[in-house]
Amino acid sequence: MKTLKAVILAGGFATRLRPLSCTRPKTLFPILNKPLLQWIFERLAKHKITEAILAVNHQTEIMIKNQKIPNYGVKIKYSRDPPRKPLGTGGPIKKAEKLVGYKEPFLVLNGDIFADVDYTEIVNAHKEKDALATIALCRVKDPSRYGVAELTENNRIKRFIEKPPRGTAPTNLINAGVYVFSPKIFESLPRGKAFSMEREIFPKLAEKGELYGWLFDGLWSDIGKPEDFLEINKVLLTSVSNLPKPRNVKKCKMEEPVACDEGVKIGENSTIGPYTVIGRETVIGKNVRIKDSVIFPETVISDFASIENTIIGEKVFIGKGVKIGKGCIIGDHVKIKDHVSIANNVSICPAKEITENVLEPTCII
Numbered sequence: 333m334k335t336l337k338a339v340i341l342a343g344g345f346a347t348r349l350r351p352l353s354c355t356r357p358k359t360l361f362p363i364l365n366k367p368l369l370q371w372i373f374e375r376l377a378k379h380k381i382t383e384a385i386l387a388v389n390h391q392t393e394i395m396i397k398n399q400k401i402p403n404y405g406v407k408i409k410y411s412r413d414p415p416r417k418p419l420g421t422g423g424p425i426k427k428a429e430k431l432v433g434y435k436e437p438f439l440v441l442n443g444d445i446f447a448d449v450d451y452t453e454i455v456n457a458h459k460e461k462d463a464l465a466t467i468a469l470c471r472v473k474d475p476s477r478y479g480v481a482e483l484t485e486n487n488r489i490k491r492f493i494e495k496p497p498r499g500t501a502p503t504n505l506i507n508a509g510v511y512v513f514s515p516k517i518f519e520s521l522p523r524g525k526a527f528s529m530e531r532e533i534f535p536k537l538a539e540k541g542e543l544y545g546w547l548f549d550g551l552w553s554d555i556g557k558p559e560d561f562l563e564i565n566k567v568l569l570t571s572v573s574n575l576p577k578p579r580n581v582k583k584c585k586m587e588e589p590v591a592c593d594e595g596v597k598i599g600e601n602s603t604i605g606p607y608t609v610i611g612r613e614t615v616i617g618k619n620v621r622i623k624d625s626v627i628f629p630e631t632v633i634s635d636f637a638s639i640e641n642t643i644i645g646e647k648v649f650i651g652k653g654v655k656i657g658k659g660c661i662i663g664d665h666v667k668i669k670d671h672v673s674i675a676n677n678v679s680i681c682p683a684k685e686i687t688e689n690v691l692e693p694t695c696i697i
């Protein structure tokens with residue numbers, strides 16, 4: 333396993349997480365106050381994977397470098413899609429061919445997935461079968477949003493269908509976005525063009541009997557939709573022990589589970605939680621109510637504000653007595669004036685100043 337490498341696909345565009353994804357790629361969204369990519373590096377290191385190749389676009393590369401994420405000893409290289417020419421989910425793998433080399437099977441990971449996968453086990457399963465490609469599979473209720481696999485003897489995948497229309501999926505076993513490929517896969521991938529592994533390559537490999545599945549039932553989530561992002565934070569809040577607590581908190585009520593990063597301040601009579609994650613250096617005033625929400629770093633939430641089931645970006649200013657309804661997404665650097673009410677399901681683009689009530693679901697651009 334010494335030279336095992338991983339390619340992390342991180343150059344996609346996250347439309348459903350807008351406006352928060354306008355200012356950060358999905359792989360940098362914080363999960364329990366740690367960028368998703370940091371969770372991935374941690375897991376790679378745990379399984380002795382020595383090198384990660386980040387398949388990015390120019391903008392994503394800059395944002396990842398700016399974050400200075402701990403890499404836990406994993407060597408990081410970048411493989412960039414050409415300017416204004418995203419290569420899809422397949423092109424970046426072919427582009428990383430030389431960096432990956434031909435010695436050993438390698439991992440490919442979707443960079444927007446939280447997956448409690450044992451990389452050592454999936455690599456071993458791949459080698460035992462002498463497969464060309466092995467896909468980690470997990471079970472979900474609604475497979476129509478994902479790639480669906482139909483298995484036959486010996487965990488061979490006989491059919492792979494990307495995002496089948498609702499109700500037509502042959503199974504609820506889905507592509508978890510974690511693969512092991514043998515270097516021979518490069519022969520099946522076209523050079524210098526955009527293509528989809530899931531639509532153009534996997535169905536053909538399945539027909540030829542070269543595609544295998546590896547089932548796992550650990551924690552898994554694609555963070556692509558706001559409700560999924562809130563849900564994975566919620567699930568981890570209940571499963572991770574020793575969550576950091578804020579220091580110097582006077583007379584406020586914490587309804588567990590709550591996670592607070594370094595430098596968080598909370599005023600008197602505020603009630604925080606349950607299921608709430610507060611980012612670094614966020615300052616919360618007195619008599620504030622926050623539940624079921626994720627607040628990114630360096631935000632200010634003034635006295636008597638109330639927030640429920642919402643994601644709030646970085647360096648947001650929320651005035652006194654502001655009420656934010658459920659299902660809202662507030663972009664980075666937004667300012668909301670004192671006593672403004674925001675209805676349910678409102679999205680506000682970065683750096684907007686909101687001075688009046690927003691009475692119905694809308695996106696303020």
Ligand code: GDD
Nearest residue numbers: 341342343344387418419420424442443444478479507554
């Ligand atoms: N470099 C690069 N360039 N990366 C890309 C590009 C691109 O043009 N397009 C997408 N990616 C990256 C994304 O950043 C993401 O990490 C990964 O490839 C998958 O792309 P998504 O756009 O998130 O796909 P999806 O969520 O609709 O479906 C995929 O993931 C599902 C699991 O969540 C498929 O692999 C499905 O089969 C799978 O079930």
Ligand code: MG
Nearest residue numbers: 442444554556
């Ligand atoms: Mg995705």
